[in-house]
Amino acid sequence: MITPPPAQLLYSRTIEVLGTIKEIQLFWGDISSIVNSETSVLISSNVHNEKREFTDKGLAPQPIGQAWASLQSKFALDGHGFRPVLEATQGSSVWVTSDVMEHTLEQGGSDFRRLIRIDCLKPSKENVAAPPNIFCIHTLPFRQSTRNPETALEDYTYTLAALLAAVRAQEAADCIAAQKNEPYTELAMSALAAQQFDQPHVLLRHLMEEVSEWFIVSPKLRTIKVCYWDKEIHRKLLRRSMAESSENKKLDVENQLRRNLLDEIGEEVLQKEELQAASTRLLLEEFKLQLGHFLENALVQKEAELVTAIENMLTVLNRENPTTLEIGSSSGRLSEGLVNHLYSCFYGKRPSTFHGGIEDLATKPPTSENYRGLKISAWYKSYLHTLRILRNTSVHSQDEPETQFPQKLVNEDTWVLLVNLRRVVALHSELLSKQMK
Numbered sequence: 001m002i003t004p005p006p007a008q009l010l011y012s013r014t015i016e017v018l019g020t021i022k023e024i025q026l027f028w029g030d031i032s033s034i035v036n037s038e039t040s041v042l043i044s045s046n047v048h049n050e051k052r053e054f055t056d057k058g059l060a061p062q063p064i065g066q067a068w069a070s071l072q073s074k075f076a077l078d079g080h081g082f083r084p085v086l087e088a089t090q091g092s093s094v095w096v097t098s099d100v101m102e103h104t105l106e107q108g109g110s111d112f113r114r115l116i117r118i119d120c121l122k123p124s125k126e127n128v129a130a131p132p133n134i135f136c137i138h139t140l141p142f143r144q145s146t147r148n149p150e151t152a153l154e155d156y157t158y159t160l161a162a163l164l165a166a167v168r169a170q171e172a173a174d175c176i177a178a179q180k181n182e183p184y185t186e187l188a189m190s191a192l193a194a195q196q197f198d199q200p201h202v203l204l205r206h207l208m209e210e211v212s213e214w215f216i217v218s219p220k221l222r223t224i225k226v227c228y229w230d231k232e233i234h235r236k237l238l239r240r241s242m243a244e245s246s247e248n249k250k251l252d253v254e255n256q257l258r259r260n261l262l263d264e265i266g267e268e269v270l271q272k273e274e275l276q277a278a279s280t281r282l283l284l285e286e287f288k289l290q291l292g293h294f295l296e297n298a299l300v301q302k303e304a305e306l307v308t309a310i311e312n313m314l315t316v317l318n319r320e321n322p323t324t325l326e327i328g329s330s331s332g333r334l335s336e337g338l339v340n341h342l343y344s345c346f347y348g349k350r351p352s353t354f355h356g357g358i359e360d361l362a363t364k365p366p367t368s369e370n371y372r373g374l375k376i377s378a379w380y381k382s383y384l385h386t387l388r389i390l391r392n393t394s395v396h397s398q399d400e401p402e403t404q405f406p407q408k409l410v411n412e413d414t415w416v417l418l419v420n421l422r423r424v425v426a427l428h429s430e431l432l433s434k435q436m437k
Contacts, residue, residue: 015212032074042192044136063136095161120135167184191207200233283419288318309330315330336354390417
């Protein structure tokens with residue numbers, strides 16, 4: 001029996017929204033492995049396959065599917081605590097439905113229509129490792145290859161819009177009615193109703209483009225993780241890998257998916273010959289070793305943002321086909337995490353901006369006794385600003401004017417970036433060692 005492996009990061013994209021850096025990450029594998037106590041989770045369930053529970057408030061759908069099964073197993077959950085957030089009522093301006101889907105729902109009757117809804121489960125506070133919210137969208141299948149489809153192409157987009165509205169509504173209720181001033185900062189979503197697409201890389205690209213718009217109406221949201229896994233697709237890719245690969249070559253489903261995804265989005269990779277050059281290989285190996293040691297630092301391990309940034313950086317560096325923009329984005333996220341962490345060590349709070357944080361570290365005296373009288377040097381500041389500028393260039397890679405020279409980052413810029421970052425990590429480690437004495 002094939003079970004989903006721990007989720008592997010296939011690709012990440014950093015974007016800037018309203019002056020703030022956001023990140024979308026695409027995974028293949030078990031969604032429960034990328035969920036923590038600060039992650040709100042979004043899954044889907046096909047109403048035709050669900051069990052239904054009769055309650056005093058009517059017919060309640062129970063979730064079904066691989067994503068729910070994984071979450072249920074890992075966090076010891078049951079499906080009886082889901083509460084409705086939004087229903088696909090006829091004529092709704094929030095959950096719009098096509099004429100095709102309306103016809104399907106009319107044939108099913110009013111009780112069936114009420115099954116098309118978005119519910120939310122809030123695990124008990126005693127379950128400290130569980131995510132704070134699990135949203136389940138109960139839908140019709142979005143498969144278009146059948147002779148009599150139950151939905152139209154546009155219903156997939158309409159449903160994603162309804163899901164965002166439900167998440168924002170629940171967030172508002174949590175912040176106001178429950179008096180919890182804790183906006184959602186991270187979402188993890190399964191590849192909702194994946195039958196809409198024949199190829200997993202096409203689905204992931206589509207979802208990445210769709211959810212990038214979510215940041216505009218969710219200003220505190222920092223990261224969206226999209227995770228997909230399908231047993232039949234996994235088996236098919238595994239068979240293809242075995243047929244095409246030699247016995248000595250590692251069979252890697254994730255690498256197949258990643259190559260297809262990079263082709264789909266049109267992003268170029270660093271050539272294998274360049275990565276195998278002696279100087280390049282030495283730089284990468286030494287930097288990965290340095291990051292591994294840095295990650296073991298007790299003060300670093302207390303900072304979830306920094307730990308995640310280091311782990312993502314290592315994931316990118318360990319790939320056989322990283323892209324310049326991926327290295328730029330992950331380096332930028334790690335650089336910002338380092339500035340945020342050092343700022344917190346100096347002043348006991350986060351900086352308002354990446355740029356402002358760097359400037360303050362070089363000019364304002366620390367308020368912490370551990371760093372009294374210190375300030376970072378002009379060249380340390382210069383390294384950080386170089387990383388910030390290269391990060392911004394990675395974020396705006398599609399928007400650079402044709403008249404500037406050079407027009408975009410190339411492979412040689414990657415090595416400038418990594419050398420700067422390696423030195424900044426070393427300096428950060430030295431400063432932390434002063435605090436631990």
